[in-house]
Every structure is written in structure tokens, then in C-alpha cells.
Amino acid sequence: METNSPSFRALNPLAKFIGDRIKQHFDTPGGFTRELEAYFPDLFETSAQIPVFAQENSLKELENTLLCIAIAPHLQPDFYDRVIKGSLPLSGDFPQLGGTRGKNFRGFLPTGETALFLLAGDDMKKRMEVYELFSEDHVFAKKHILWLEEVPEGEPCMSGRIILSQECVDLFTTGKVARPKFSLNFPAQFLETKMDWEDLVLHPDTLQQINELEIWVKYGKILMKDWEMEGKLKPGYRALFHGPPGTGKTLTASLLGNKTGKEVYRIDLSMVVSKFIGETEKNLANLFAKAENKNWILFFDEADALFGKRTSVRDAHDKYANQEVSYLLQRVEHYDGLVILSSNFKNNIDEAFSRRFQSIIYFPMPGVDERVLLWKKAFPSKIQLANDINPYALAQKYELSGAEIINVVQFACLRALDRGEEKLIFNDLYEGIKKEFQKEGRIMR
Incomplete structure (x- = not known):
């Protein structure tokens, strides 16, 4: 034959x-x-x-x-x-x-x-x-x-x-390796963005720490292999991103992958965590087995659900929940790539994990200067702005996150399209801002 x-x-x-x-x-x-x-x-x-x-x-x-x-x-x-x-x-x-x-x-x-x-x-x-x-x-x-x-x-x-x-x-x-498909056996989605690094607006201190993270992604293998640090350092790198929603944590993970040429996968925690004993560990074992030796960046969004504080043991459920946390700690520590945990509140993460992070990076709500840039970058370049729209005034008056500003601009653009116009007006922006404040139960000044 x-x-x-x-x-x-x-x-x-x-x-x-x-x-x-x-x-x-x-x-x-x-x-x-x-x-x-x-x-x-x-x-x-x-x-x-x-x-x-x-x-x-x-x-x-x-x-x-x-x-x-x-x-x-x-x-x-x-x-x-x-x-x-x-x-x-x-x-x-x-x-x-x-x-x-x-x-x-x-x-x-x-x-x-x-x-x-x-x-x-x-x-x-x-x-x-x-x-x-x-x-x-x-x-x-x-x-x-x-x-x-x-x-x-x-x-x-x-x-x-x-x-x-x-x-x-x-x-x-x-002749080529296809990306793994999102499934029960691989509860993670490929994370990508069409935005560039220049589109990222962060506090200078946050951006400096992100740059340090980028340096590890670029040179971590050289440090371990060529500089013979394998016996002194644990494999991989672990970082915690924490801060309010919409401050750029997910976007930063995506752009970090783009800039370093690494694939980024966001873990779907709803498919990882199971009420059945042993299933959570099994799901994570499958995930890490797939990721091993791939140089992927693993991004655990809203990581509190998996990496939250351990409780005192009152019943069998508490016992196995604590075992899950211990198992996760072990797997994350032995992964040879970059693991990013994202949380809205740093205090929700178990201290046993916090001690093992090489970087803990705070993503604060953007200040006035950052908000000015976010407004300017959010407006479509080919669309005209009404004379009464002033990015500086918007930034000073309304405390919004980057994601909220994007939502406001999207709302205003759709209103303009519905009118058949290619011009944004202040009233539409104001209505969009009001919607964002109402989502959070905040009162506009």
C-alpha cells in the first residue's frame, strides 16, 4: 500500500x-x-x-x-x-x-x-x-x-x-497549529483587540509597571535558561491587576499579548468552577495541560471566584473549597508562562496568592488628564463635533472610566446615525453620560 x-x-x-x-x-x-x-x-x-x-x-x-x-x-x-x-x-x-x-x-x-x-x-x-x-x-x-x-x-x-x-x-x-476551540475541555477564549498600544491610557505609575511586565515576557526565558536562574526562581510570572471596572485591565492584557507576540486566553470561570467535588480541579488540570509549553498568557478575569479567600472549615463543602484554592495555587505557581489575575478588589484575593505575585498593579479611575485623552481617542476621527463639545470640560466635570466613556460615545454616535447626521451633539453625550451614572446608582452634578 x-x-x-x-x-x-x-x-x-x-x-x-x-x-x-x-x-x-x-x-x-x-x-x-x-x-x-x-x-x-x-x-x-x-x-x-x-x-x-x-x-x-x-x-x-x-x-x-x-x-x-x-x-x-x-x-x-x-x-x-x-x-x-x-x-x-x-x-x-x-x-x-x-x-x-x-x-x-x-x-x-x-x-x-x-x-x-x-x-x-x-x-x-x-x-x-x-x-x-x-x-x-x-x-x-x-x-x-x-x-x-x-x-x-x-x-x-x-x-x-x-x-x-x-x-x-x-x-x-x-502544517500549522490551530487555536484550541472554546469548549468544556478548554474553557478559555482567545483574547484580541484591534486597538494599538498607543490607544492605552493609564496612570503613569500603572504604565511603568506594565512596561516591567513586558520586559519579563520578552526576556524571561533568557533569564531562566541562558543566565541559569532555573534553580533559583520559580517558573513563570504571576501578576495581579486590580481596580474599578472599566479601567483597562482586560485591554492591557490583550495589548500585552499583541506587543510581545504571545497569545492571550481569557478563562471563563463559569465553566471552570463546578459544584461537584473534584470537577473544578479537573477542569483546571485540562486547561493548564493545554497551555503548558505554549508561552500563552492566561488571563483570569474576575478571579475572585477562583482565587478568593479561604474560609474556616465548618463542613465538607468548606473543606473541598479550600482544597480547590490550594490546588489552584500549586498549578499557577508551576505554570511556566505569564498568569494575570484580574479583580475589582485586591482584598478579595487570598493572601496565599498575593504573596506569590511578582507584580501587583493598581488600575485607578482615570484622573482629569487621562480622561481628556480618553475622550479625544474615543471620538471617531471622521465625525464632526458640535462647537459646545469640549473634551477638557467633559473630563473635569464627569468622573468616568475608559469603558464608560466609550459607551457614551457609542450612544451618541448611534443617535447621530439615527438622525442621518455625521455630527455629534452635546445633548446626546449628556444623555449617554446620564445613562452611565444611572447604571452605577450615581447622581450627576
């Missing part, structure tokens, strides 16, 4: 390797007559992405072959069924080869036993080498590349299906 498709070329030597291995099992049980290199001499030429990936992760022939074994069903659904059917002298069950079937997928799916049979046969030394490929210390596990599916208690662990991470599947099949 051969194919000339560039995406599938790596499967041609794999098909021959499997066929020969099955034949060897019946003709000369237990041994190999040829080494892996004889089947994959040009692996670095026949597969476009595996070679680059192998070099980046310092993989060897045994590991490269395991990747090919794992990716095969994703490239050709009937690959194993066709190879096995063409190689077995008699039909029937062949337990040495392992394998399983999926819930929806009808073809043969390789298991750890498949890898043992193909890569080691009955050679115990080689079998130990294959076992190591699935160990927690191997790069496959450390980088969440490849692992074995959990099996029912009491069954051999190697009977678990070989699972290749979706990122690797995307890379090896399409």
Missing part, C-alpha cells in the same frame, strides 16, 4: 515496516532482522513537519517512528486495517499487535501494546525503551505531546490507546 501524496509519504515506509514486522513474528519470532534506520532512512525528507518537530525536541529514530505510528490513523483511517489484512497469513484475533476501536472511529487505533510489538517484539531491553517513551519524565509527557489513554483499573496500562495531542495532529496534517 503506497501513496504519492506528500502528506502521506511517511506512511509508505511505516506500512512496509509493519508488514515486515508481522512477517518476522511468524517466521523468526522475537527478533528484528533490520533496524529502524533501514525503514526510515529519509524520514527527514519524506515528511514535511515531523523532521522539524523532531529536531526541535531532540527526538531519535524510536521516538520518530512512534509519532508516525500515532499519526497514521489521522492521515488514513483504514491504514492499519489494510496493512494488517495484507500481512496476516490467517484472519482472526492477533492480541500481540494490540489495538482498539473508537466510539465513532471504525478503524484500528494503535495502543501501547501496538508500539511494544512493532518497536521491540520480544526483546525485553527494547521493550523497556518503549515503556520509557510513555513515562512522565519523557519529553512526550512533559510537553503534552503524546501519552496513553487511561485504562480500567487492573488492566495493563499499555493496552491504552496512543493519544497524540491535537496540536501535533494539526501540525503534522495541515
Whole structure:
């Protein structure tokens, strides 16, 4: 079975390797007559992405072959069924080869036993080498590349299906890694903005601290690796953004990602926190496993719900709630990227977390000077302003956050569009400001 498709070329030597291995099992049980290199001499030429990936992760022939074994069903659904059917002298069950079937997928799916049979046969030394490929210390596990599916208690662990991470599947099949989809398994949304860094209006002290955060994102890896600080510093960086709503916390996280070339994901806490014991930890474990080694910025908005103060233990619920906080503390501390927690009130965050933040950054309500800039940047550049609209007067008279100012301008623009005009008038701005004050129960002067 051969194919000339560039995406599938790596499967041609794999098909021959499997066929020969099955034949060897019946003709000369237990041994190999040829080494892996004889089947994959040009692996670095026949597969476009595996070679680059192998070099980046310092993989060897045994590991490269395991990747090919794992990716095969994703490239050709009937690959194993066709190879096995063409190689077995008699039909029937062949337990040495392992394998399983999926819930929806009808073809043969390789298991750890498949890898043992193909890569080691009955050679115990080689079998130990294959076992190591699935160990927690191997790069496959450390980088969440490849692992074995959990099996029912009491069954051999190697009977678990070989699972290749979706990122690797995307890379090896399409040449690029797609962003993870928002789901129960990944309760986070990609955070992006069309605004630029110049659009960010913050208090000078806040902006200086954000610049210090940017420096870590740029040079943190160099500090840890090249300057050999790994043994002295904990991995990653943790920052707390706190301050009133609408003061730029979320926008800052988005722009920080844009400026440093890092993807930012906002965690949906409503999908993370569960009333069922152990589910919150499970949801976070899935999230951090996906994020590991990706250099993502994780943004926990309204983090009080997860990172709030622990309570005194009065019942079983309090006990498990406190365990959740302890678990979160552990996972956040060991994440090797930037974690940003956002809260409207700093005092709501548990002190155990506060002590572990490298940066605690306050986002105050903008002062008069900041509000002047916010008003000027909020007005559409191509729209005319009525003569009685004065950004300085608006900034001095009305204490509004950046988000509230944007809401006011949006309200006024829609009013102008409804009139068929391209001019903003003061009365519309005034009505918009009044709406914002009413939202917060404030009284306008």
C-alpha cells in the first residue's frame, strides 16, 4: 500500500515496516532482522513537519517512528486495517499487535501494546525503551505531546490507546497549529483587540509597571535558561491587576499579548468552577495541560471566584473549597508562562496568592488628564463635533472610566446615525453620560 501524496509519504515506509514486522513474528519470532534506520532512512525528507518537530525536541529514530505510528490513523483511517489484512497469513484475533476501536472511529487505533510489538517484539531491553517513551519524565509527557489513554483499573496500562495531542495532529496534517476551540475541555477564549498600544491610557505609575511586565515576557526565558536562574526562581510570572471596572485591565492584557507576540486566553470561570467535588480541579488540570509549553498568557478575569479567600472549615463543602484554592495555587505557581489575575478588589484575593505575585498593579479611575485623552481617542476621527463639545470640560466635570466613556460615545454616535447626521451633539453625550451614572446608582452634578 503506497501513496504519492506528500502528506502521506511517511506512511509508505511505516506500512512496509509493519508488514515486515508481522512477517518476522511468524517466521523468526522475537527478533528484528533490520533496524529502524533501514525503514526510515529519509524520514527527514519524506515528511514535511515531523523532521522539524523532531529536531526541535531532540527526538531519535524510536521516538520518530512512534509519532508516525500515532499519526497514521489521522492521515488514513483504514491504514492499519489494510496493512494488517495484507500481512496476516490467517484472519482472526492477533492480541500481540494490540489495538482498539473508537466510539465513532471504525478503524484500528494503535495502543501501547501496538508500539511494544512493532518497536521491540520480544526483546525485553527494547521493550523497556518503549515503556520509557510513555513515562512522565519523557519529553512526550512533559510537553503534552503524546501519552496513553487511561485504562480500567487492573488492566495493563499499555493496552491504552496512543493519544497524540491535537496540536501535533494539526501540525503534522495541515502544517500549522490551530487555536484550541472554546469548549468544556478548554474553557478559555482567545483574547484580541484591534486597538494599538498607543490607544492605552493609564496612570503613569500603572504604565511603568506594565512596561516591567513586558520586559519579563520578552526576556524571561533568557533569564531562566541562558543566565541559569532555573534553580533559583520559580517558573513563570504571576501578576495581579486590580481596580474599578472599566479601567483597562482586560485591554492591557490583550495589548500585552499583541506587543510581545504571545497569545492571550481569557478563562471563563463559569465553566471552570463546578459544584461537584473534584470537577473544578479537573477542569483546571485540562486547561493548564493545554497551555503548558505554549508561552500563552492566561488571563483570569474576575478571579475572585477562583482565587478568593479561604474560609474556616465548618463542613465538607468548606473543606473541598479550600482544597480547590490550594490546588489552584500549586498549578499557577508551576505554570511556566505569564498568569494575570484580574479583580475589582485586591482584598478579595487570598493572601496565599498575593504573596506569590511578582507584580501587583493598581488600575485607578482615570484622573482629569487621562480622561481628556480618553475622550479625544474615543471620538471617531471622521465625525464632526458640535462647537459646545469640549473634551477638557467633559473630563473635569464627569468622573468616568475608559469603558464608560466609550459607551457614551457609542450612544451618541448611534443617535447621530439615527438622525442621518455625521455630527455629534452635546445633548446626546449628556444623555449617554446620564445613562452611565444611572447604571452605577450615581447622581450627576
